Amino acid sequence: MTGPRDQFKPADHPNDHFLLTTVVGSYPKPKWHDRARELFEDEDADFGEDEWEESKDDASRLITHEHERAGLDVICDGEMRRNEMVEYFAHRIDGYEFNGRVKVWGHNYFDKPSVADEVEYGEQWLVEEFEFTDEVAERPVKVPITGPYTLANWSFNEVYDSEEQLAYELADLVNEEIEALVEAGARYIQIDEPALATTPDDHAIVGECLERIVDEIPDDVRLGLHVCYGDYSRIYPEILDYPVHEYDLELANGDYDQLDVFKEHEFTKDFAMGVLDAHTAEVESVAEIKENIKKGLEVVPPERLTVSPDCGVKLLPREVARGKMENMVQAAREIEEELDAGEIDIVASGTQAHADD
Amino acid sequence: MTQVIATTPGLFPLPDWAKDELADLKGHQKTDLISGDESGEVVAAYDEAREEVIAVQQDAGLDRVVEGQLRWDDMLAHPLAVHDSVETKGIVRYYDNNNFYREPVVQGDLSADGGDVAADLGAAADHVDGGLQAVLPGPYSLADLATDEHYGDDAEFLDAIADFLVEEVKSFPDVETLFLLEPSLVENTPADGEDERAAEAIDAIASAADAEVVAHTYWGAIEEKAYAHLMDADVDAIGFDLVANHDQTVYNVQEYGTKDDVALGVVNGQNTLVESPETIRDRIDWFEQQTNTAYDTVYATANTETFYLPVNKFEDKLEALANAADLEAAEA
Numbered sequence: 025m026t027g028p029r030d031q032f033k034p035a036d037h038p039n040d041h042f043l044l045t046t047v048v049g050s051y052p053k054p055k056w057h058d059r060a061r062e063l064f065e066d067e068d069a070d071f072g073e074d075e076w077e078e079s080k081d082d083a084s085r086l087i088t089h090e091h092e093r094a095g096l097d098v099i100c101d102g103e104m105r106r107n108e109m110v111e112y113f114a115h116r117i118d119g120y121e122f123n124g125r126v127k128v129w130g131h132n133y134f135d136k137p138s139v140a141d142e143v144e145y146g147e148q149w150l151v152e153e154f155e156f157t158d159e160v161a162e163r164p165v166k167v168p169i170t171g172p173y174t175l176a177n178w179s180f181n182e183v184y185d186s187e188e189q190l191a192y193e194l195a196d197l198v199n200e201e202i203e204a205l206v207e208a209g210a211r212y213i214q215i216d217e218p219a220l221a222t223t224p225d226d227h228a229i230v231g232e233c234l235e236r237i238v239d240e241i242p243d244d245v246r247l248g249l250h251v252c253y254g255d256y257s258r259i260y261p262e263i264l265d266y267p268v269h270e271y272d273l274e275l276a277n278g279d280y281d282q283l284d285v286f287k288e289h290e291f292t293k294d295f296a297m298g299v300l301d302a303h304t305a306e307v308e309s310v311a312e313i314k315e316n317i318k319k320g321l322e323v324v325p326p327e328r329l330t331v332s333p334d335c336g337v338k339l340l341p342r343e344v345a346r347g348k349m350e351n352m353v354q355a356a357r358e359i360e361e362e363l364d365a366g367e368i369d370i371v372a373s374g375t376q377a378h379a380d381d
Numbered sequence: 382m383t384q385v386i387a388t389t390p391g392l393f394p395l396p397d398w399a400k401d402e403l404a405d406l407k408g409h410q411k412t413d414l415i416s417g418d419e420s421g422e423v424v425a426a427y428d429e430a431r432e433e434v435i436a437v438q439q440d441a442g443l444d445r446v447v448e449g450q451l452r453w454d455d456m457l458a459h460p461l462a463v464h465d466s467v468e469t470k471g472i473v474r475y476y477d478n479n480n481f482y483r484e485p486v487v488q489g490d491l492s493a494d495g496g497d498v499a500a501d502l503g504a505a506a507d508h509v510d511g512g513l514q515a516v517l518p519g520p521y522s523l524a525d526l527a528t529d530e531h532y533g534d535d536a537e538f539l540d541a542i543a544d545f546l547v548e549e550v551k552s553f554p555d556v557e558t559l560f561l562l563e564p565s566l567v568e569n570t571p572a573d574g575e576d577e578r579a580a581e582a583i584d585a586i587a588s589a590a591d592a593e594v595v596a597h598t599y600w601g602a603i604e605e606k607a608y609a610h611l612m613d614a615d616v617d618a619i620g621f622d623l624v625a626n627h628d629q630t631v632y633n634v635q636e637y638g639t640k641d642d643v644a645l646g647v648v649n650g651q652n653t654l655v656e657s658p659e660t661i662r663d664r665i666d667w668f669e670q671q672t673n674t675a676y677d678t679v680y681a682t683a684n685t686e687t688f689y690l691p692v693n694k695f696e697d698k699l700e701a702l703a704n705a706a707d708l709e710a711a712e713a
Contacts, residue, residue: 123653124397124691129472129481130414130454131404136691138653178479182654222479 028244029269029294029327031211032098032164039360041326043317044097045353046296048250048272049168049216050109050336051091051102052345057083061107080105084153085160094349095357098166098212101157103338109170109216110178111135112149117197119143120179138180143193149201151208158209166212167205168250168336172198172233173226177219188229195236202237206245214248214272221254227262238267248272248296252335256282261289272296274334276316277303286323291372295324298334299355300348305340307347313355322371326363331356384678385665387706388445389438390560390597390620390650391516392686394695395451399430411472411483414454417463417497427452428504435508437696442703445514445558445680448505455482456686457518457562458526460549465494466531476568476600478651478689485527487538491545499552506554515556519563519596520546520582521571536578543582547589558593560620560644561586562686566611567601567622576607584614593617595644599684602629609637620644622684623664631671641677643668646684648702653694661705681705 033042060079063071087102106112114120114137121140125133150167158165172194176187184190202213215237220230238247249266251259252274263271275282276298286295299316300308308316320329331352337345362368395403406423407413419427434449453459456475461467462482466489472481502515518526520543524535532538550559561583571579587594596611597620603611611619618640621630624647633639647664648656665679681702687695 123693125400126691127394127688128479129475130411131400131407131409133400140653180651180653182652219479222474223477 028211028246031244032246034097034163039357039364041360041363043326043356043360044330045356046096046098046166046330046332047091047100047102047349048302048333048336049100049103049214050106050338051087051104052338052340052342053102053104054083054086054342057104081156084156088157088161088165090346091349092161092163094346095353096163096349098164099157099161100166100168101153103168103336105153108134109218110175111137113170113175114179116147116149117143117194118146119183134178136178136180138182139184139190140182142183143190143197145197145200148204151201151204154205154210155208164212165210166214166248167210168214168216169198169201171215171217171230171249172237173230174217174219177223188226191229191233192236195233198233199237199239199241202241202245206241211244212246212248214250215268216250218250218252220251220259221256224254224258227259231263231266234266234268246270248294250296250335252298253277257285260285264289264292268293270294270296270330272298272330272332274298274302275319276301276308276334280316280319283319283323291323291328294328294330295320296330296332297323299331300333300337300352302333302335302337303339305344307344307351310351310355310358313352314359317355317359318368321368324372325370326360383669383676385706386444386678386680387682387702388443388514388558388560388644388680389447389683389699389702390562390599390686391447391450391514392453392456392688393434393447393449393451394688394690394692396430396433397692399426399433399451402426411469414469414483415452415459415463431501431505432508435505438699439509441696441699442707443512443699444703444706445512446505446509447514447516447560448501450501450516450686452501455485456480456688457522457564458482458485460498460518460546461485461487461523461527463497464491464545466490467527470528476564480689482526487527487529487531489531491541492548495545495548496552498549499554502556503554511557513554513556514558514560515550515553515590515592516560516562517546517549517586519561519566519579520586521579522563522565525565525569535575539575539578539582543585546586550586550589553590553592556592558595558680559587559590561594561596561616562599563596564599564685566598566603566607570604571607576610577613579607580610580612580614583611583616587614587616593642595620595642595680597644597646597682598622599646600625602626602633605633605636608633612637612639616640618642618644618678618680620646620680620682622646623668624649624684627668631668634672634674639672639674642680643676643678644680644682647681647705648683648698650683650685650687650698651689653690655694655697656701658701658704658708661701662708665705
């Protein structure tokens with residue numbers, strides 16, 4: 025299946041060809057929003073729940089519109105309500121507890137949660153975030169959600185016999201959340217599984233998690249999987265069997281040294297390729313990004329290529345992140361024009377897979 | 382009658398205040414990590430943190446007290462990361478963990494510099510009356526974590542690492558015990574010939590140490606042939622990770638025997654679930670029964686380094702280990 029993609033093409037799209045432009049998720053938070061969080065966490069400050077909610081709404085609205093002004097076809101709110109990709113969810117799932125920070129490297133720490141009781145669906149995770157963003161947005165909204173394998177792998181497991189069992193339990197909760205998101209109108213969900221890149225031998229566990237996640241999710245909901253910073257040859261082509269429409273992969277960071285991995289075996293799904301490095305503070309030129317996009321066309325034909333940054337861009341200065349988005353959209357539109365004019369030879373023929381697999 | 386000695390393999394989590402203070406003083410980037418020539422403020426912060434973790438161990442009632450290895454930003458690669466003949470490069474994954482260290486690239490003679498670990502031990506000795514335990518990476522693991530651009534030959538490189546560690550051990554203050562941590566013996570099984578050389582390198586360090594020496598392995602059971610070679614090293618005990626793999630370990634000991642003393646990783650250094658003293662004691666008894674041996678000394682320890690844990694659970698686990706050793710004494 026390559027999925028329901030046309031619903032995301034804007035009515036006023038200027039070119040015949042359509043390269044779907046989007047983001048992976050996180051975006052730099054405005055400085056005033058960081059300050060608001062500090063005040064909210066400061067017991068002595070006169071800054072309560074209402075003020076903090078207002079700050080999150082304001083930041084979400086601002087970044088949603090910033091994405092739209094950059095011209096992106098599918099947007100999100102830059103995860104303005106979220107602090108970290110595991111912590112945010114662990115706070116909402118019954119069974120998790122927090123004991124304190126642990127080292128990742130050097131003086132970089134992470135409040136790694138513990139599963140201290142059986143996990144159960146607690147308060148809503150992302151429905152309110154989606155409803156707000158969808159309300160203020162003109163363009164379609166994508167919802168990034170941390171996948172169950174990463175939620176399990178980046179937690180202490182005190183309860184379940186194996187990490188695999190915990191991952192499956194969490195997959196059922198992710199399924200429940202996605203059902204609620206779909207009910208609220210979401211049509212594009214991206215499951216983030218960065219832990220897969222670090223433990224590639226577990227790709228079958230991630231596959232089983234995804235089977236549980238997609239259970240009873242309607243066919244017109246586009247599902248993507250984001251993986252980053254790993255050795256893709258150890259998970260590809262096996263991951264093509266996953267029940268998702270699109271794979272969003274980081275490749276600009278390594279200067280496309282792993283691109284050949286995806287050419288050795290036909291890429292039968294949609295390919296969301298990173299065309300921007302999320303960890304360099306220089307804005308890539310339109311010309312450079314166009315060259316990157318053409319590399320994607322060596323893997324899949326234009327109707328199956330999605331153009332996005334490598335990863336979430338929250339660590340960049342905001343003006344750099346904005347500049348990258350703008351140049352990325354311009355580069356995609358110029359490539360579309362060149363495709364329309366027959367000026368680009370499409371390398372990948374890519375027989376379209378059928379929608380019933 | 383078996384004597385149970387409660388201890389740890391060191392590499393503790395920094396106290397939370399020290400995480401913040403040192404991040405502020407040093408920074409968050411790879412160029413900000415420990416270099417061996419820290420400023421006075423950084424040294425003072427580490428001194429205070431070291432005193433704190435020594436007191437935590439003494440209050441818990443551990444039988445061996447380690448320096449804590451709080452300065453080891455690069456974990457087991459630390460002794461090379463601060464070496465004059467070594468350049469630290471990019472951030473690389475630390476075994477199969479979601480942790481990273483700077484890749485140490487050896488670019489010159491390793492005999493030219495040393496004493497970093499001994500200096501920290503000396504600072505610890507001022508606060509410890511008895512039972513001071515040194516911790517070093519084993520030679521095979523340290524070589525495995527590093528990249529050689531100087532010696533050009535694996536065997537020569539391992540020898541140079543072993544010689545460097547021997548000199549380090551010779552400059553130690555008086556210590557009761559030395560733990561040589563050798564996870565690479567499990568994680569990256571030595572090839573034919575390499576297994577024998579690894580055992581000889583461990584033997585060289587053990588011979589230089591005026592202390593009880595434990596060669597501690599973890600993240601699984603050591604492969605059979607490598608274990609057979611390790612038995613040839615003149616160490617006082619070999620350490621096993623009973624959390625990760627107890628069956629293969631028991632098989633190895635049944636098949637090849639072990640030393641008169643043994644170290645048993647009976648507490649999980651990578652999970653917040655705190656083992657009860659009774660559980661710890663049961664695991665020790667189980668191992669003795671399975672191997673049908675009453676050991677002279679059992680070092681009851683966490684299986685791995687403990688920096689993976691949040692501070693509260695880390696402290697609970699030290700207490701559980703100490704109480705497990707006492708439990709045994711009460712029943713004797």
